[in-house]
Amino acid sequence: MNYDVAVIGAGIVGLSVAHNLLLERPGLSIAIIEKESIVASHQTGRNSGVIHSGIYYTPGSSKAINCKKGYELMVSFCKKHGIEHDICGKLIVATSQDEESRLMEIYRRGQQNGLKGLKILDPEDIKNIEPHVVGIKAIYVPQSGIVSYKDVAKCLEKLLIQQGVVFSFNQTVKTIDKGQNGYIIKCDTKIVKSRLLINCAGLYSDKIAQKSRVGLKAKIIPFRGEYYLLKEEKKYLVKNLVYPVPNPAFPFLGVHFTRRITGEIDAGPNAVLAFSREGYKKYQANISEFLESISYIGFIKVALKYWQVGLYEMYRSFSKRAFVRALKRLIPEIEESDLIVGSSGVRAQLCDNKGNLVDDFMVDYSDDAVHVVNAPSPAATSSLQIGKTIADKISKNF
Known part of the structure; x- marks a missing residue:
């Protein structure tokens, strides 16, 4: 099939880009290619569900700008479409x-x-x-609040289908070739042709960039974040959201307490190197992906720089007692027996070849392709603004 635009990845950023493109140019033919069977299967559906205010980010940075504007768009979107959310502070x-x-x-x-x-x-x-x-x-x-970003993604999916967007689920991208009239994207069982390619593949965004011949001097390193849940009888210990002061040397916010929109109370996450890009469990490994991560010169430099922090995070992953010690700094009453194992997610963290964990959003543009190569937290909060920014920049091509 031939389309104006092919979006790779049906997470909240990919859906938001398609949504904003259709706001700019109604009638565009858009295909969204997703290797899973549903939207929001990875980072979008496995984060803490916080609507971030933008307080942490360097003024003038892409994160600061997109989070502030994205916050307003996200709250408005939830109100307009009746998505449950709570600006709880x-x-x-x-x-x-x-x-x-x-x-x-x-x-x-x-x-x-x-x-x-x-x-x-x-x-x-x-x-x-x-x-x-x-x-x-x-x-x-x-300003801080909570929402289910999976619910937001499902709402976007419904709106996009109503506007004629074609979703191709269970389709892993195998090759991307450049033709005279755009891109030829070969997937598991189908071929998608498009004038414009938009890469929102999250944990595999660098791989998709490589397939389309982008010379990216960086690599996605997966970090798993593990949560515990407060038992029902201990939920009274936390009313809303409680965060520590983050370590300025590490692009993570530290273990914290989060009331979810469901009423559950999360404690976490930590940040440990995952043994595969979708390594949601401690012992879930993809040997080739793991070896690729630890042999990458950028990661080696990061490991040498942060080895003490990294070892402690790994220790805390296996020691509930150590995890609880960190939580006790905020709520001394909490005990190991108050917590049960919760969910986990994997963060797609871009690492450059100089050994820097890239902190800001990073989007690579060309005349006929856009690659969202780094979109860590607060990308979910910022997603509608990220989509708007991308749509504004590329709409002139049509």
């Missing part, structure tokens, strides 16, 4: 003196990023919002 809590200066830097970033209503809390104020949380200082972020 969150705390970022400093539990030691050395964290206090980093907390204030986050507060300043939030102000620079245009967040209103941020509050600095003392220990008594913290107790008024989260009675069981202990800290010496905290930021209250009123």
Whole structure:
């Protein structure tokens, strides 16, 4: 089949790009190619479901800009389509003196990023919002909220089908060739031809870029994030969202407490190297993918730089006691017996060949292709704005 646009990946970013393209240019013929049987099977359906405010990100960065605008679009979209969500607010809590200066830097970033209503809390104020949380200082972020991004993705899928978008599920991309009139994408059982290629393949975005001859000097390294769940009788310990002050050297937010839209309370995630790109379980491995990760010069440099943090994260993955010790810094009352094993997700983290874990969103554009090569958190919150930005840039081609 011939299409104007082929989108590879039916996660929330790919769906948002297609949605925004049709807002810009109704009537475009679009195919979405997905190797799984449903939308939102990986990062979209396995994240913590937080609507991020944009407080953490460097002012002027792609993350800061897209998160702030994406937040507004996401909340509006949920309201318009009746998707359950809750703007419940969150705390970022400093539990030691050395964290206090980093907390204030986050507060300043939030102000620079245009967040209103941020509050600095003392220990008594913290107790008024989260009675069981202990800290010496905290930021209250009123904009933060919760939603099921899987529900958002399903809503986008329904809207796209109504507009004539063709979904090709259970189709892994095998080869991508360039023809005179665009791209020829060979999948498991079908061939898709399109004038424009959009790569939103998440954990395999670098692989798709390579198949289409993009010279990417970076590689996706998969990091698994594991969660515990608070038992039903202990859910009273957390009202909404409680985060630590993140380690500035590592692009993860640290183990935290999250009330999901379902009412469950997550504790986590950690961040450990996954043994495969879809390694959701500790012992789930793909030997070729694992060897590819650990032999990559960029990862070797990262490992040498962060080996202590990495070893501790791995230890904490296998030691519930160590995991709970980290949680006790925020809620001292919590015990190992209060937690049961929850879900896990894998983050597609781009690592360049200089040994940097790329922190910002990264999108590669050419005349007839777009590759979303790095879209870690807060990509779900930002997805509608990422889609809008991409649609605005490429719509002139049609």
